[in-house]
Amino acid sequence: QYKYTFNPSLVALPSRMDENGENNTANETDWQYDFTMTLKASRERRHDGQIEIVKTVPAFGGSGAATFVFEIVAELDGETVYSNVESLVFDGAGTKSIVVDSLPVGSTITVSEVYSGANFELSSDPTVTLPLESGFEPVAFEFINDYDGGNNHGTSVNNRYSFEEDPEGALTPDEEGNR
Structure with missing residues (x-):
């Protein structure tokens, strides 16, 4: 759990x-x-733990892509130390995965599928909780969705933001407080 x-x-x-x-x-x-x-x-504290969310869609129907959204929460000593969402987009049957890294080793990770895609039903547990005991290999969280026969489709966007303490060229307020 620690780096010396x-x-x-x-x-x-x-x-x-x-x-x-x-x-x-x-x-x-x-x-x-x-x-x-x-x-x-x-x-x-080590922050080099990884998880892998593995999604399987055995059959695919409809006329467009299907998006599946997962909420990831890491808790350490009763405190939430990481909370974010990730998504996977399918355009056909198969298995895809996404790796989330820089998680604190020793934390308990809960991954919940919060959106199961249009035309799909979750056939596995909606929430999986596992310990992140080492940073050497990703801990796998597996989810399976079955096609429900519908013909709806949709798409998604995944925004990424980063915070910088004092970015170069940042706007500063003038004397009246305007930027």
Whole structure:
């Protein structure tokens, strides 16, 4: 769940210690050959976990694409640390997947299919909750939808936004507060 970082240190061996036990080669004491060094580590939570949402549509009908929407929530120690939606678009029968990364290792992930596409019925569990125990392989969340015989179709859009602290060229308010 954590990444440990050890900062490099340079230690001369053998060495001399002063009266406070600190490394000091200018000291007039005897050389110390039995020397113990303690490394200091920093610790930060790992955010390299991945999940894979796997969607299977065994049969496909209608005259257009079908969109399936999934809500993803990650909780860690009772706190929501990630919440977003992803979508998969099908234009025929088959299996597709999407990988979501940069999730905190050790969190509990809940994936819910919140929209099952026009002309399709969810035939698997609508919500799957699994632990994200390591960041080495994606945890798979699988969903299956069956064609219901209809002829409706639709499409979707997936917006992506990013936040920058102080982007270059950002508009600043004038004296009246206008931008």
